[in-house]
Amino acid sequence: MSRKMINEEVYHRDPDATQKQPQHSGKAEIILALDVESFSQAKYFVNKLYPRIKIFKVGSQLFTICGPRITEFINKKGAGVFLDLKFFDIPNTVAGAVRSAVRLRVKMLTLHISGGQKMIKAAVDVARKESYGLKIKRPLLFGVTVLTSKKAKPGEVLRLARLGIGCGLDGVVCSAQEADFLRKNIRDKFLIVTPGIRPKRGAVHDQKRTATAKEAIKAGSNFLVVGRPILETKDPILALKDILLK
Numbered sequence: 001m002s003r004k005m006i007n008e009e010v011y012h013r014d015p016d017a018t019q020k021q022p023q024h025s026g027k028a029e030i031i032l033a034l035d036v037e038s039f040s041q042a043k044y045f046v047n048k049l050y051p052r053i054k055i056f057k058v059g060s061q062l063f064t065i066c067g068p069r070i071t072e073f074i075n076k077k078g079a080g081v082f083l084d085l086k087f088f089d090i091p092n093t094v095a096g097a098v099r100s101a102v103r104l105r106v107k108m109l110t111l112h113i114s115g116g117q118k119m120i121k122a123a124v125d126v127a128r129k130e131s132y133g134l135k136i137k138r139p140l141l142f143g144v145t146v147l148t149s150k151k152a153k154p155g156e157v158l159r160l161a162r163l164g165i166g167c168g169l170d171g172v173v174c175s176a177q178e179a180d181f182l183r184k185n186i187r188d189k190f191l192i193v194t195p196g197i198r199p200k201r202g203a204v205h206d207q208k209r210t211a212t213a214k215e216a217i218k219a220g221s222n223f224l225v226v227g228r229p230i231l232e233t234k235d236p237i238l239a240l241k242d243i244l245l246k
């Protein structure tokens with residue numbers, strides 16, 4: 001299946017949209033970052049928030065302790081897995097990691113664009129081949145530009161985004177502060193994942209480039225990643241509603 005077809009399935013775009021138009025419909029999907037210590041904590045949040053939230057992000061903290069048990073649990077629930085392990089290694093190693101991720105049936109995964117062209121192309125290639133071989137939908141591949149916990153110049157984010165998309169990635173991870181700039185400067189269709197989402201006047205923690213959900217959607221983000229503003233409250237459903245409203 002081609003990248004274009006996959007993007008169109010995932011992303012509800014106007015069918016008349018031209019290549020030049022930004023790939024954005026004014027809607028975005030919330031992803032919960034399951035940055036928790038144990039399988040039971042992760043299970044608690046998935047059971048509590050699915051199907052309000054349909055994609056759950058498994059990062060290095062949770063995957064290191066749980067391994068594939070957690071991705072299997074999320075898939076069985078009927079939700080999607082965003083495997084955020086931010087691969088960054090020699091091309092052969094990253095290709096092997098992506099092959100393993102495809103076998104875990106993840107919906108989305110990340111790698112660092114700063115790993116370079118050869119690494120990204122190896123990842124894109126293996127994701128296509130392995131999914132084709134298994135007759136499953138290919139996961140969407142996202143390239144991390146600059147972490148949202150760091151300050152970044154939009155030009156730096158644009159350079160990395162262009163490199164990643166040019167190598168065949170489906171999209172990039174960047175802050176809402178650069179999303180609009182990327183949409184205006186990159187003609188290809190691509191998806192944007194935005195972490196650092198905070199309710200207005202909410203604690204920013206270690207994040208430097210934050211935005212509200214509304215601001216991120218307006219800027220052109222397709223997927224909004226939220227962790228602590230939901231994980232650190234007594235009422236996660238209320239916190240989710242709060243984020244969507246403000």
Ligand code: C5P
Nearest residue numbers: 033146147148173195196225226227228
């Ligand atoms: O708790 P918080 O909402 O800040 O969580 C943001 C999540 O997004 C974390 O899991 C973090 O690893 C992830 N992330 C990020 N910045 C990136 C890529 C991913 O904060 N550039």
